[in-house]
Amino acid sequence: MxxxxxxxxxxxxxxxxxxxxxxxxxxxxxxxxxxxxxxxxxxxxxxxxxxxxxxxxxxSQTRIRAERERLERKFHQQAWFPSVLTIAIGIAAIILASGYAGSSTGGGAAGATGYILYWMISLAISVVVGWVVYPVLAFLWIGWSSSIPTTALQLAGAYAGATATLAVLELTGLPIIPLLTSTAVLIGLLCKLMDVDQNDAVALAVISWGIKWMIAIFVLNAIIQSGGI
Ligand SMILES: [Zn+2]
Structure with missing residues (x-):
């Protein structure tokens, strides 16, 4: 017994x-x-x-195959779902922050649309820069951990979260702090969504965010000067 x-x-x-x-x-x-x-x-x-x-x-072989397919589906859903959720929350936060900025500056709906356009262009530039910088860094030392579409979504999620943080914190009117906080959010999201280690995330964030702001200042100034916003 x-x-x-x-x-x-x-x-x-x-x-x-x-x-x-x-x-x-x-x-x-x-x-x-x-x-x-x-x-x-x-x-x-x-x-x-x-x-x-x-x-x-x-x-049996049939049940093993069914189990493997179930696990693969689960893995792929887990890989893209948090990124899509972050993009959705980020865009919603950008729209809310733009609406607030538009009404507080007295610009109304037209002002809010201008802010939405500004942040969406800013986000689009970040994502494109990230898509160019990440493969270079991945090739040099980080290495790939996911498929190309999943990686593209994860990068878009990280930049959407960082851009939304910046859009919200810019409402406070404080200097430097919005930029530093959004960079920290970018590093955190790169670690969380992409499963890269912290040093790689810092390198990716600093390089891509730096290039992005140089391009963004140039493009947005050109648009503002041409009367687009
Ligand atoms: Zn067993």
Missing amino acids: ADDQIYDLAPEEPKRPSPTYAPIKPSGLDAGKPMPCPHCGYDLRGTPGQPCPECGNKV
Whole structure:
């Protein structure tokens, strides 16, 4: 009795003394891909087959494939969802901040539209600069961790969050602080959304934000001088 209870506490131990394993034969399409056990997630590659040596449950190639596809879908959703959410919140914050800036300067709806246009151009420039700078840094030392569309979305999310922070903090009229805070937000979002380490995020943020502001000042001045805003 006491011995049985000890074995209950050690799930790694096979329950039966010597199970007979049947090899799982992956079809050509599945060769080399992960083979997660549908019951416990244990990767069955390199194991004698079924039942699962980890949990002892019977598994089949069909259920392994279904489990792998479920995990892949989940992974891809997790990779892009936080970025899309950050972009949506960022744009909403930019619109609200622009509306407030437009009404507080007495410009009304036209003033608000001008601010929205200003921040959207600013955001678009950041995203394009990020899309150019990141592959260069990734090639030099950071390395790629996601697919190209996911990486593009993650960069857009980080810049949307940083631009929205700047748009909101600019309403305070304080010097320097909005720029410093938005740079910190950019570094934080790059770490969180892209899973790059902090030094890489700082390098990416400082280089891209620097290039962005040089371009933005040039482009926005040109637009303002031509009477566009
Ligand atoms: Zn298992």
